[in-house]
Amino acid sequence: MQTRVLFFGKLKELTGAAEQSVELRSGATIADLFDRFSNETPALASYRSSVVASRNQEFAPWSTVLEPGDEIAFLPPVSGG
Amino acid sequence: MQTRVLFFGKLKELTGAAEQSVELRSGATIADLFDRFSNETPALASYRSSVVASRNQEFAPWSTVLEPGDEIAFLPPVSGG
Amino acid sequence: MSLSAHDDLITLGRDPIAPDALIRHVRQAHDGAVVTFDGCVRNHSHGRATFYLEYEAYESMALEKMREIAASLHTLFAIDSVAIAHRLGRLEIGETSVFIAVSAPHRKAAFEACRHAIDTLKKTVPIWKKEFFEDGAVWADGELPPVPAATPAVKPAS
Amino acid sequence: MSLSAHDDLITLGRDPIAPDALIRHVRQAHDGAVVTFDGCVRNHSHGRATFYLEYEAYESMALEKMREIAASLHTLFAIDSVAIAHRLGRLEIGETSVFIAVSAPHRKAAFEACRHAIDTLKKTVPIWKKEFFEDGAVWADGELPPVPAATPAVKPAS
Numbered sequence: 223m224q225t226r227v228l229f230f231g232k233l234k235e236l237t238g239a240a241e242q243s244v245e246l247r248s249g250a251t252i253a254d255l256f257d258r259f260s261n262e263t264p265a266l267a268s269y270r271s272s273v274v275a276s277r278n279q280e281f282a283p284w285s286t287v288l289e290p291g292d293e294i295a296f297l298p299p300v301s302g303g
Numbered sequence: 304m305q306t307r308v309l310f311f312g313k314l315k316e317l318t319g320a321a322e323q324s325v326e327l328r329s330g331a332t333i334a335d336l337f338d339r340f341s342n343e344t345p346a347l348a349s350y351r352s353s354v355v356a357s358r359n360q361e362f363a364p365w366s367t368v369l370e371p372g373d374e375i376a377f378l379p380p381v382s383g384g
Numbered sequence: 385m386s387l388s389a390h391d392d393l394i395t396l397g398r399d400p401i402a403p404d405a406l407i408r409h410v411r412q413a414h415d416g417a418v419v420t421f422d423g424c425v426r427n428h429s430h431g432r433a434t435f436y437l438e439y440e441a442y443e444s445m446a447l448e449k450m451r452e453i454a455a456s457l458h459t460l461f462a463i464d465s466v467a468i469a470h471r472l473g474r475l476e477i478g479e480t481s482v483f484i485a486v487s488a489p490h491r492k493a494a495f496e497a498c499r500h501a502i503d504t505l506k507k508t509v510p511i512w513k514k515e516f517f518e519d520g521a522v523w524a525d526g527e528l529p530p531v532p533a534a535t536p537a538v539k540p541a542s
Numbered sequence: 543m544s545l546s547a548h549d550d551l552i553t554l555g556r557d558p559i560a561p562d563a564l565i566r567h568v569r570q571a572h573d574g575a576v577v578t579f580d581g582c583v584r585n586h587s588h589g590r591a592t593f594y595l596e597y598e599a600y601e602s603m604a605l606e607k608m609r610e611i612a613a614s615l616h617t618l619f620a621i622d623s624v625a626i627a628h629r630l631g632r633l634e635i636g637e638t639s640v641f642i643a644v645s646a647p648h649r650k651a652a653f654e655a656c657r658h659a660i661d662t663l664k665k666t667v668p669i670w671k672k673e674f675f676e677d678g679a680v681w682a683d684g685e686l687p688p689v690p691a692a693t694p695a696v697k698p699a700s
Contacts, residue, residue, distance in 0.1 A: 228600065230598065230600055230670060231598065231670035231681050232666065232681045240643065246583060267659075272686060274687055274689050275689075276600070276603060276668070276687055277623040279602060279603035279606055281687055281688070282689065282690075283689055283690065283691065283692035284692075285692040286692070295668070296601055297600065297601070297668050297687070298613075298667070298670065298684065299683065299684030299685050299686045300545075300664070300666070300667060300668055300669060300670065300684045300685060300686075300687055301669070301670050301671040301681070301682040301683065301684030301685075302597065302599070302604070302628060302639075302640065302663060302664060302667050302668075302669025302670070302671065303581050303628075303639065303640050303660060303663055303664040303670075309442065310513075311440065311442055311512060312440065312512035312523050313523045315504040318466040321509070323537065342459065348398065353528060355528055355529055355531050356531075357415055357424065357442070357445060357510070357525045360442075360444060360445035360448060360534060362529055362530070362531040363531065363532075364531055364532065364533065364534040366533075367531070367534070368498070376442055376445070376510075377468065378442065378510050378529070379512065379523065380525065380526030380527050381508070381509060381510055381511060381526045381527060381528075382442070382506075382512050382513040382523070382524040382525065382526030382531060383446070383470060383481075383482065383505060383506060383509050383510075383511025383512070384423050384440065384470075384482050384504060384511075384512070404562075407580075411582065411636075413585040413635050414584060414585055414586065415582055415585075416581065416584040417579065417580065417581060417582065418578075418579075418580040418582065418670065419577065419578065419656075420571070420576075420577065420580075421575065421577055421649065421652075421653070422565075422577075422578075423574065423575060423649070424569065424573055424574055424575065425574075426571070426572060426573065426574040426647065427571040428572065429571055447625070449606040452658055478569075478571050478573050483580070487579075488569065490545050490583065490642070491579065491629075491657075491660060494579075495579070495653065495656075495657050498577075498653075499649075499653050502649060505664045508583065509559055
């Protein structure tokens with residue numbers, strides 16, 4: 223199952239990429255997806271508690287089960303305005 | 304004792320004059336001044352409870368004793384803005 | 385026109401109000417927020433179509449009360465500067481009768497000060513609005529300004 | 543640019559924001575009040591001199607969240623219309639990063655809606671600010687948006 227993943231702000235700098243595409247097993251959650259990137263980029267793990275996720279441009283809990291074609295983004299605390 | 308008296312808004316329309324100069328006995332109060340105009344223009348009396356007075360451009364209670372050269376104004380409810 | 389100690393700009397006159405000039409006056413490089421209030425002439429009042437308005441003022445006292453409002457904002461809120469303009473005379477639908485701009489390092493103070501300024505202006509500044517309708521004119525309902533309590537009368541010397 | 547059902551104007555882009563156009567958009571003959579908020583780039587932050595800022599956004603989601611804010615204002619407050627503009631990219635000191643204009647028949651609703659709009663924008667819209675100082679750059683402290691509670695997971699069909 224193909225999932226598009228976006229990183230912003232500090233998280234983009236840590237992962238070194240704004241956008242990636244990953245192959246996941248069916249039934250994987252947003253939490254599983256974040257863990258996978260934390261394995262590649264261990265510094266990410268320490269940000270877990272100050273990150274929220276979105277699924278198809280709506281804020282989504284970590285337990286959300288991914289569906290094919292989803293666009294998932296990991297968002298640090300927002301600071302617009 | 305000479306006192307300058309100003310009327311605004313509805314009160315100006317009732318008295319027919321924006322500004323008048325009156326001669327008052329020493330010791331007269333703002334309330335005395337209003338009563339004097341109410342005698343000339345009885346309709347004024349019914350506005351007494353919805354009028355405030357100013358003395359030399361500061362809001363002043365009815366009991367204020369007038370001094371020579373005072374500028375007294377009678378002000379209906381304000382509606383600027 | 386009047387510049388106070390805080391470099392506030394307070395005006396009362398018959399010419400149209402120029403919001404841009406008031407905003408430029410208050411907006412400085414150390415400000416993070418500018419909040420403005422534009423009071424405009426509505427095309428209706430109490431369910432009736434308004435033709436136009438006329439404002440009159442006890443001008444010298446009104447200007448002084450507007451200055452007092454600006455000065456009080458500096459003591460009540462962490463703001464930078466204030467501009468308050470009120471227009472007098474005949475105003476057509478859509479025209480600005482009062483404009484207030486407040487700058488501050490942070491937005492909370494700018495919002496609260498701007499709101500406080502217009503609320504206080506409507507309660508304490510001697511300005512009166514007459515509303516003209518198709519079938520006549522009325523002085524708008526207003527608010528009676530608070531008057532300080534009487535102090536013991538002092539007999540004048542003369 | 544986006545026009546909602548309420549004729550609100552919501553924009554997100556790299557060009558300088560034009561407050562006058564936003565104000566003209568919301569200001570109608572039946573309005574008695576227009577309140578605006580101008581968020582400007584301050585020349586200092588946490589006691590340090592700021593050189594400039596850079597804003598980035600999850601653009602499509604940010605625009606949608608801004609639209610949601612405008613829509614919510616109509617359900618929460620007795621307002622007429624709303625304009626919200628946020629700028630992205632590099633911004634110099636004194637430039638406007640965000641501008642909000644709200645029109646209403648009466649001032650209370652205009653003030654409360656404008657304040658609510660900027661407070662909510664700062665909490666929920668995916669935009670990030672990087673502050674550039676003489677000796678480096680930092681991502682500004684921000685707020686973590688609230689996330690809806692988990693609903694019972696539905697196993698996807700595939």
